[in-house]
Amino acid sequence: MTQLALVIDLNVCVGCHACVTSCKQWNTSGSAGAMSDDNPYAADPTGNFFNRVQTFEVGQFPNTETVHFPKSCLHCEDAPCVPVCPTGASHKREEDGIVLVDYDKCIGCGYCSWACPYGARELDEHEKVMKKCTLCVDRIYDESIPEAERKPACVISCPTNARLFGDVHDPNSEVSIAIREEGGYALMPEWGTQPANHYLPRRKTKKHYHEDELVRVDNPLKKEGPLVADEEGPFLEDSTSW
Amino acid sequence: MNPPYSVIFLTTLIGVGQGLFLALFFGQSYTLLEHIPLETGVFYAVGSLIALVFLIGGLIASFFHLGRPERAWRAATQWRTSWLSREVIVLPIFMFFVFLYGVLHYFEINPPVFGTAAFPEAGLTIVIGSIGVIACIALFVCTGMIYACLKFLQEWYTPLTPINYTLFGMASGCTLAALYAQQMQSPLLGHMTVWAIILTMTAFLTRSASLIRNYRIKYKSTLKTAIGVRHTHIQQKAQGAMGGSFNTREFFHGKKASFLKSIKWIFMILVFPVPVALLAVALFNQQATMLFVLAFVIQYIGLLAERWFFFAQAKHPQNLYYQTI
Numbered sequence: 001m002t003q004l005a006l007v008i009d010l011n012v013c014v015g016c017h018a019c020v021t022s023c024k025q026w027n028t029s030g031s032a033g034a035m036s037d038d039n040p041y042a043a044d045p046t047g048n049f050f051n052r053v054q055t056f057e058v059g060q061f062p063n064t065e066t067v068h069f070p071k072s073c074l075h076c077e078d079a080p081c082v083p084v085c086p087t088g089a090s091h092k093r094e095e096d097g098i099v100l101v102d103y104d105k106c107i108g109c110g111y112c113s114w115a116c117p118y119g120a121r122e123l124d125e126h127e128k129v130m131k132k133c134t135l136c137v138d139r140i141y142d143e144s145i146p147e148a149e150r151k152p153a154c155v156i157s158c159p160t161n162a163r164l165f166g167d168v169h170d171p172n173s174e175v176s177i178a179i180r181e182e183g184g185y186a187l188m189p190e191w192g193t194q195p196a197n198h199y200l201p202r203r204k205t206k207k208h209y210h211e212d213e214l215v216r217v218d219n220p221l222k223k224e225g226p227l228v229a230d231e232e233g234p235f236l237e238d239s240t241s242w
Numbered sequence: 243m244n245p246p247y248s249v250i251f252l253t254t255l256i257g258v259g260q261g262l263f264l265a266l267f268f269g270q271s272y273t274l275l276e277h278i279p280l281e282t283g284v285f286y287a288v289g290s291l292i293a294l295v296f297l298i299g300g301l302i303a304s305f306f307h308l309g310r311p312e313r314a315w316r317a318a319t320q321w322r323t324s325w326l327s328r329e330v331i332v333l334p335i336f337m338f339f340v341f342l343y344g345v346l347h348y349f350e351i352n353p354p355v356f357g358t359a360a361f362p363e364a365g366l367t368i369v370i371g372s373i374g375v376i377a378c379i380a381l382f383v384c385t386g387m388i389y390a391c392l393k394f395l396q397e398w399y400t401p402l403t404p405i406n407y408t409l410f411g412m413a414s415g416c417t418l419a420a421l422y423a424q425q426m427q428s429p430l431l432g433h434m435t436v437w438a439i440i441l442t443m444t445a446f447l448t449r450s451a452s453l454i455r456n457y458r459i460k461y462k463s464t465l466k467t468a469i470g471v472r473h474t475h476i477q478q479k480a481q482g483a484m485g486g487s488f489n490t491r492e493f494f495h496g497k498k499a500s501f502l503k504s505i506k507w508i509f510m511i512l513v514f515p516v517p518v519a520l521l522a523v524a525l526f527n528q529q530a531t532m533l534f535v536l537a538f539v540i541q542y543i544g545l546l547a548e549r550w551f552f553f554a555q556a557k558h559p560q561n562l563y564y565q566t567i
Contacts, residue, residue, distance in 0.1 A: 020482065045485040052482030054563060056465070058473045069469050071482070071563060083323035084391070086330060087316035105316055108309020111326050113492060114243070117394040117463065119560025122488040128309025185470045188559065190462045191394050199470055 003077060003097035004135055005168045005196035006155065007175045007184060008070050011203045012162035015053055015068030019154035019163060023051040023072075023133075026153035030138050032103060036126040048124050050133040051154055067202065070163070072154070073120040073133035074187060074195030075099050081112040081121065090130070097169075097196060098137055103129045117191050135165075168196055243395075244495050245553035251303035253385055254414070254545045256333065257407065259296030260378045261415015262289065262422070263340050265437070267371040269419070269430045274364070278429060283347040285426055286367070290344025292422065293415075297337050325391055329384035336381050339374035346370060382408040389552075396459050397556040402452040409445035410513075410545060416441050417517055417541050420524075421534035431528060439521050442541070446514040449548070453506070456555060463559040478565040489564050495554040505551045512544025 027050055028035040035048035051072040058065045075092075079099050082092050089105035090112045092098070101112075101121075106129040113121040113130060121132045136152035139145070149156060155165040166175035175198075178184060184198035266289045273280050305311040320327040346352065352365035386404025393399045416438040423431040465476045481490075495502070517537040524533035 017482075039485070043485075046483070046487055049483070049487070052487075053480075054478065054482045055480040056469055056471070057477045057479050058471050058475070060475050066479070067469065067471060080392075080394075083320075084326065086318075086320050086324045086327035087313070088320050089316075105313065106310065107313045107317055109307060109317070109326065110246075110309075110492065111324075111388075113488070114395070114558070115392055117559045119489045119493065119558075119563055123309065123492070125488070187470055188394075188463050188467050190467055201470065 001097070001169055002095065002167050003075070003169045003196050004140070004166070005075055005097070005175060005198070006072070006135070006152070007164040007166075007168075007178050007198045007200060009162045009164070009178075009182075009200040010067055010069065011200060012160045013053075013068045013070060014160055014162075015055055015066075016159065017053050018157045018159055019070055020049060020051050020053055022153040022157035024049060026136060026139065027134070032134075032138070033127065035131065036124050038125070046125075048122050048131055050122075050131070065202070070154075071118070071120070072197070073099060073135075074118060074193070074197040075133075075135065077194035077196055078192060080191070080193055081116045084111050084115040086111065098135050099132070100134055100137065101130050101132055103127070103131070106130050117188055117193070118195075140165075168198070243553045243556045243558055244492055245550045246307055248303050248305075248307035250546055250549040250553070252300045252307070253407065254410075254542065254549055255296050255300035255303060256381070256385070257411030257545070258414045258418055258542065259293040259300065259340075260336070260381060261412040261441075262293040262296065262418050263343070263374060263415070264378055264412055265416045265419030265434055266290065266293070267343070267375055269423075269433065270371065271368065272433065273430070274368070281428060281430065283350040283352075285347075285428060287344045287348035288426075289419070289422055290340050290347065292418070294337060294340050294344065297333070297340065301333065301337075325384050325387040329381065329388060332377060332381045332384050336374065336377035339370060339377055343367060343371050343374055379408070382411060389556075394463065394559050395556045396461065397456045398552075400452065400455060402448055402455065405448050406445065406452060409441060409448055410548070413438065413441035413445045414538070414541055414545055417521065417534075417538045420521065421531075421538050424524075424528065424531060424534045432525065435521050435525050438537075439518050442514055442518050442521075449510075449513075461557065461559075463562060465562055468559070468562040478563075481564050481566060487564075489560060493558040493561050493564070497554065502551065502554055505547050505554070509544045509547035509551060512540050513548055514544075516544075517541040 024035060037047035039045045051070060054069045054071055056067045056069055058067055075098055077097065079092050082090050082099065086109065087105050087107055089102040091100060093100060108123060108128040108130065110123055113123065121130050124131045140150050140152065142150065151165050155163045164175050164178055166173040168175050168179065170176060178200060179198045182200045184200050186195045186198055266286055270286060305314065308314055317327055317330040321331055346367045352367045354365050355369050356364050383404050386407040389398040390400060390403035416434060420431065420434040420438045423434045466472055517540055520533050520537040524530055527533065
């Protein structure tokens with residue numbers, strides 16, 4: 001069984017919002033219709049987004065660290081938003097595990113958004129239906145675009161390559177290897193939703209030096225010690241290293 | 243959560259309708275069992291009509307909750323998994339049996355269906371009414387379970403949620419039944435009044451239990467689990483939007499804690515002690531229509547506040563992601 005998902009590397013994300021804008025651009029231009037955007041250049045701008053980048057400050061001054069945190073639908077393997085839907089509009093695809101809303105069946109009751117602990121669903125205030133990340137389902141299977149571009153818009157646009165896309169059920173996929181080897185984790189594991197999307201933690205690059213690495217073992221001239229003036233006077237070899 | 247007024251009216255109105263129907267049916271059963279003077283068919287027919295008016299009012303209110311009400315019929319399809327879908331099915335079934343119960347009584351179509359020593363005159367109305375009672379209980383369970391099945395809304399995830407919905411519906415419906423019986427000069431007036439007091443006091447116990455339970459909740463989700471960073475000091479600096487979004491409007495009531503607390507005390511007074519006191523006085527002064535009217539109206543207003551508080555008190559874990567603009 002296939003479960004497509006994103007793996008987001010928090011160690012690499014710089015919080016540039018390129019994934020947010022490219023997501024909105026792709027999904028507002030698609031056949032599913034525009035995503036609402038009210039007062040975009042005025043006071044109280046609001047609108048529909050499938051993907052948002054949030055920023056958190058970890059620690060207290062001066063030991064702080066800024067974590068940019070892209071947040072979209074996690075396409076949970078046990079998605080709590082799907083069984084509660086009264087119309088069947090909210091569904092999880094058998095073939096690739098993408099959680100989708102059928103905009104033609106949705107009655108806009110909002111119950112699925114209550115049932116999502118991550119706040120991944122947003123009601124479109126104009127179309128009055130629930131909308132959410134589709135993993136660019138209208139793009140990843142489109143054979144009219146080059147194969148290298150058959151990825152979600154957010155993945156292609158990320159300038160730091162912080163977003164990986166693939167099948168998390170295939171143990172040899174890029175995403176599975178990243179989760180396994182880089183310490184990938186799921187959000188709010190306490191609810192048993194088994195999110196398909198994973199996050200890679202912040203990693204500090206550290207180098208540990210052993211003492212013997214600081215002292216040259218093969219040091220025939222004992223040059224590591226302080227230089228002692230030769231009684232016969234300094235030679236060029238004593239003050240210059242070749 | 244941000245309390246949706248359509249749902250507040252839906253749940254309180256159908257609760258009254260359900261409770262009134264139960265009071266009528268058990269009133270009828272009681273007159274049969276105890277051989278006290280039978281009520282006329284018109285008494286039950288008009289009572290069922292009033293119950294039906296409340297149920298229809300609730301149904302109309304529910305449509306205001308939908309973004310696309312014209313597609314509401316689709317909501318009956320997912321009864322295998324969704325409590326909301328089950329409610330959508332059970333509500334019209336219940337309304338149909340209330341209607342049938344009223345019609346049978348109005349035309350006094352009550353052929354004996356079965357008779358036992360205890361129930362000598364069990365006619366068709368008792369059979370139809372019994373089916374109505376089953377549908378009514380099922381409707382209470384569905385309504386309560388819509389909220390009680392969401393496990394990360396920890397305030398709601400308790401058996402007390404459907405129990406409270408049931409008892410509030412029965413109490414307010416029975417208070418209305420007492421007012422109705424008083425208007426019709428029914429011999430059932432005393433029984434209705436006493437049961438309204440008993441049900442209101444029982445609801446007081448279960449609602450207090452849920453308030454105490456919710457006061458002691460330890461929330462499972464924290465910012466640590468929300469973003470997966472293990473640190474005692476995490477502060478949100480940006481939520482990804484300068485203005486608000488659906489997430490900031492739908493999941494938080496936007497009122498101060500003191501406002502929430504005052505609503506709690508308002509409903510705790512309006513729903514329980516005031517109607518109980520009014521009904522207790524009315525027991526000894528059965529001609530005082532105003533006491534019955536006030537008991538019902540005050541309790542209903544209190545229930546609106548109770549339902550507002552029920553929604554506002556629930557803390558949705560998604561709010562962890564939306565703390566600072």
